Amino acid sequence: MDPGEQQVLVVIFDVSPVWWGLKSLQGQAHITKFFDSLIIFMNSYLMLHSDNKLAVIASHSTKSIFLYPPPQAGNEQNSSEYGDCRDKHFAVVDNAIISSFKTLMSDGCEEKDMRSDSLIAGSMANALCYIHRITQELESRERASSRILVVKAADDAASQYMSFMNVIFAAQKEHVVVDSCVLGQDSGLLQQACDMTGGLYLKVPSQYAFLQYLLTAFLTEPELRKDSLVLSRTKSLHSVDYRAACFCHRCLVEVGFVCSVCLSIFCQFSPICSTCETVFRPSSLVLKSRKKRKVPSRSSSPCTDASIK
Amino acid sequence: MNGIERVKLECKSLHQYLCTLPQALLESLYEHPATCTVVFRELPQLAKYYVMRVLFVDKPITKVAVTSWATNEARSEHTEAVAALCDLHVWNEVILPGGVSSAYSLSFTFRKNLQKTLIGGGESWSSTAHLGPDKHAKDVAELDKYATERWEALLHFLVGSASNSAISQDLQDLLVQSGLIRVGEEDGRRYTNITAKGFQFLLLDSGSQVWFFVLEYLNWVRDRGMNLVPILRFIFELSFSSVGKVSKVCSLPNVTWSQSTKAKFLQDLPTDGKDDRVLQCLQHFREMGLVMQRKRTSRRFYPTRLVINIASRMQNSSSSALSTGFIIAETNYRIYAYTNSELQYAILALFCEMLYRFPNVCVLQLTRESVQTAVVNGITADQILHFIRANAHPDMLKNDPVIAPTLADQVRLWAMERDRLTFQEGVLYNQFLAQHDFEVLRNYARELGALVWENAAKRNMIVTKDAHDQVKRYWKRYKKESGT
Numbered sequence: 032m033d034p035g036e037q038q039v040l041v042v043i044f045d046v047s048p049v050w051w052g053l054k055s056l057q058g059q060a061h062i063t064k065f066f067d068s069l070i071i072f073m074n075s076y077l078m079l080h081s082d083n084k085l086a087v088i089a090s091h092s093t094k095s096i097f098l099y100p101p102p103q104a105g106n107e108q109n110s111s112e113y114g115d116c117r118d119k120h121f122a123v124v125d126n127a128i129i130s131s132f133k134t135l136m137s138d139g140c141e142e143k144d145m146r147s148d149s150l151i152a153g154s155m156a157n158a159l160c161y162i163h164r165i166t167q168e169l170e171s172r173e174r175a176s177s178r179i180l181v182v183k184a185a186d187d188a189a190s191q192y193m194s195f196m197n198v199i200f201a202a203q204k205e206h207v208v209v210d211s212c213v214l215g216q217d218s219g220l221l222q223q224a225c226d227m228t229g230g231l232y233l234k235v236p237s238q239y240a241f242l243q244y245l246l247t248a249f250l251t252e253p254e255l256r257k258d259s260l261v262l263s264r265t266k267s268l269h270s271v272d273y274r275a276a277c278f279c280h281r282c283l284v285e286v287g288f289v290c291s292v293c294l295s296i297f298c299q300f301s302p303i304c305s306t307c308e309t310v311f312r313p314s315s316l317v318l319k320s321r322k323k324r325k326v327p328s329r330s331s332s333p334c335t336d337a338s339i340k
Numbered sequence: 341m342n343g344i345e346r347v348k349l350e351c352k353s354l355h356q357y358l359c360t361l362p363q364a365l366l367e368s369l370y371e372h373p374a375t376c377t378v379v380f381r382e383l384p385q386l387a388k389y390y391v392m393r394v395l396f397v398d399k400p401i402t403k404v405a406v407t408s409w410a411t412n413e414a415r416s417e418h419t420e421a422v423a424a425l426c427d428l429h430v431w432n433e434v435i436l437p438g439g440v441s442s443a444y445s446l447s448f449t450f451r452k453n454l455q456k457t458l459i460g461g462g463e464s465w466s467s468t469a470h471l472g473p474d475k476h477a478k479d480v481a482e483l484d485k486y487a488t489e490r491w492e493a494l495l496h497f498l499v500g501s502a503s504n505s506a507i508s509q510d511l512q513d514l515l516v517q518s519g520l521i522r523v524g525e526e527d528g529r530r531y532t533n534i535t536a537k538g539f540q541f542l543l544l545d546s547g548s549q550v551w552f553f554v555l556e557y558l559n560w561v562r563d564r565g566m567n568l569v570p571i572l573r574f575i576f577e578l579s580f581s582s583v584g585k586v587s588k589v590c591s592l593p594n595v596t597w598s599q600s601t602k603a604k605f606l607q608d609l610p611t612d613g614k615d616d617r618v619l620q621c622l623q624h625f626r627e628m629g630l631v632m633q634r635k636r637t638s639r640r641f642y643p644t645r646l647v648i649n650i651a652s653r654m655q656n657s658s659s660s661a662l663s664t665g666f667i668i669a670e671t672n673y674r675i676y677a678y679t680n681s682e683l684q685y686a687i688l689a690l691f692c693e694m695l696y697r698f699p700n701v702c703v704l705q706l707t708r709e710s711v712q713t714a715v716v717n718g719i720t721a722d723q724i725l726h727f728i729r730a731n732a733h734p735d736m737l738k739n740d741p742v743i744a745p746t747l748a749d750q751v752r753l754w755a756m757e758r759d760r761l762t763f764q765e766g767v768l769y770n771q772f773l774a775q776h777d778f779e780v781l782r783n784y785a786r787e788l789g790a791l792v793w794e795n796a797a798k799r800n801m802i803v804t805k806d807a808h809d810q811v812k813r814y815w816k817r818y819k820k821e822s823g824t
Contacts, residue, residue: 074458075392078377122460246392255385 038252039165039177040076041086041158044069047149047185048092048140050215054184060214060238068242069182070128074121075250084175086161087128088154089135092146092185095154097161098131099124148188151220152195155179155209159201178230180249181211187218189283192276199224208253212244219272219283226271229253278306355382357555359427361568366429368569370449373457378576379428380454386410387421391430391446395454400434400445483632487644490629491550492683498538499686508627517563518556534690536718542687542727550646553628566617574618578631578647665732671744673706678733690714691724706747711754721755765805766792772799777818784814 046062054060077083087098096102162177169175179202202209202224210230211221217234225232230253235244248256274283277298288297293307303310358366358379369375380391390409394401410418422444425431431444497507498520512532515521520538534542541549554575562568622641625631633641666679667688675692677684678701685694685702691714692704714724729742736742772778778799785791790807794800803811 071458075395078380078457079388080381121457125460243396246395250392251389252385255389 037082037084037169037175038080039084039086039162039175041088041161041177041179042069042073043088043090043095043151043154043158043179043181043183044098045149045151045182045184045214046089046091046135047147048144049147050149050185064238065182065214065241066132068245070125071242072245072250073124073128075246077121077124079250084165085124086158088157089132090149090151090154091135092140092144092149095150095157096131096135097157098135099128101127101131146188147186148191149185150191151181151183152191152198155181155198155202155224156194159198159205159207162207163205176208176252176254177205178208178210178253181209181221181224182214183211183218183221184214186216187220189276189281192220192281192283193278195220195224199227202228210249210253212249214238214241217272219274222271223273229257231256353382354378355424355428357558358382363429365568367447367449369572370447370453372573372576373453374577375573376450376453377457379430379450383428383430384417384421384424386414386417387424390421390425391454394446395451395458400436400443402436402441402443404441406444483642483644486632487629487646490627491646492681494628495542495549495683496686497532498534498542499683499690510624511627514553514557514560517560518553534717536720536723539690539717539719539723550628550630557624561621570618571621574621578625578643665730665734665737667728667731668733668736669706669728669743669747671746673747673750675704675706675728677702677704684731687727690717691719706751708754708757711751712758715755715758721752724751724755764792766802767805767808768800768802769811770798770800775799780818781811781815785811 044066051060051062055062073085073087077085086100089096089098158179162179166175166177199209207228208230209221209224209228211218211225211232213221213232213234222232224230231248233244233248235241274285275287275296276282277284277287278295279297279299279301282298284296284298288300289295290297290304290307290309292309293304295304295306297305302312361369370379380388383391390406393409406422407418422431425444426433430447430450432447434443434445436443494507494511497512498515512521515538516523516532518537519535520541522533522535524533541552558568558572558575561571622631622633626633626641628646629644630646631641631643666677666684668676668678670676674695675688677688679685680700685697688694688702688704691706691710693707693710695703695705697703711721711724715721725743725748732742741748769781772781775796778796778801782791782794782796782801785801785803785807788807788810790804790811792802792804794802
């Protein structure tokens, strides 16, 4: 909790057109309301310390876009646009975010965008790259504590499982904490991400409480949160869904086949591993027994899943 | 070191300073969003989150609930945070209508203005947009030069070096009041002398110096019965004008700063008394080099790097001097100072004798006389050594210890020479008629621990002043007893 330590926060906002459209039609939630709350939250974050760094990524169904810092202007915009006073600085940040959000919204979506999920994994990868760059730039100074906050609306897509896992491992290695705030259904992937990186996973029940949730739980630094704040009565995260997705059909499996060479997971037996092209030519007996060796259903992490074979 | 006044220069943090202000004053300070933000940033970490947590909760929070926010391990931090919030009257204790439990509520003005900062609204901050571009725009180098010049003029005055850049009466008063200089009169001529505090002040890095000075300035303003609020507000706004750029300037050294140092101007200055004071304050700051204004009547001014230093000073109190050292001190008591700064020469001349001067270096000699002159002026040997160590040349820093022991010891010894005599008040007892009388009284005084000196042959003894009465009483009783 060194006060001199710099904080980097990347907020990923899920703007899946299908989910928000449905909610809006049902009159349950409006993306603008959530977006307002999010902006206040980001301002509060910036207010905590003048050195705090922020980036915002919108995660669309087929693309992820940096809302802030604006990509086209790059660095020079950053430095010259920091206003004269804090209020202005907020205004600059807010305006940049809002204008790029507007552009994103008015661009509309095409046929191919009509998917029920959004590119969370891609956005997270972007976020990690951004954090990496920032920390490289600050090399000479003390280490920055960095964090990703995912505000997720749409449902999980098993097709993203692979990239998601890679992102999680990368984050773990870089000591980036992943927090997630889920608006829709529980997300197994994000639960895993938060659990493995020491982040906080919360499901927000109503849109009116969204800001309060953000300010109470997600404003705090992970270290402080762990050491000194009580955020929930129940200590442990209830049942994290650690199921892995198979490589062949991208469906979540509890029991599956694992390639002994590259540890790929399959829901059906195939004689040639599709990932590393290892040919399995055991006798039918061994093959049988191998078939029966099953992956234990709920062990602590996918790594161990795979290594147990 | 008994004869010398021993003073410690204390430099409060902003938080400590604000705690000394009365509640009404704080409340009126909170009327301004910038102040709220500054105060908010100064809070302990946990306290910041507590404020954020209740910012949009209008009801008071019961003490029990507040206690449950922190884990048991963080109990001390929690208490500290709550205490800080209450000290600054950001949180006020209230009794709930039920009357059973007391609760904390966030100060209304503070809440309102912090919300304003976050969400927007309220009147806009001052800007120079309506003035159009500045014809005489300055760039960073010029601003820096200006700031350094002004600040060094002040320090020059402090060290009393002959310098043609005199400073105004107001600042002189301020220096005297803060105890950095002493004014005396000799042969009808006023002269100023640096005090021990002043020397300690010189040893600080410029960030701390500015902050100390601003604090003293505030006290000075307060003593004159002026309204602190607009001035504090002005200072906060001023420090904010640069906060956003501090990190930028540090991380991207090549970025030209002039663009971001957009001129700030006090917009729409009405001519009531309050804002005249701010203008006066602006002139003072201009003189110190904290802000740069082209002409007294100019309608805009630029904050300089010194104000940025205030801001960063408020955030981390242990900012170290960034400039590299320039002093090499040898065991033959010679000091080589690789600098062009007149000011540094003047500071060194406080305790050294100048031997030679070259364009980029000067050679000085530490002598017994020079050190003792310094000691007479209230500078201690430790301060001299600290100054040398703090400004040691990188080559000298390779030594371990940095200052050779012989040199350090000798400086201390020279300083201690001043302390050979200690003065103690006492009462002389003499003209004892009998050796026995003398011995009885002497033994009694010795048992008391009050005997300062004795001469048995001449039957003289000196007793401390405190014990005089007691010894006298004993003597009278003794005489009476022996007489009867």
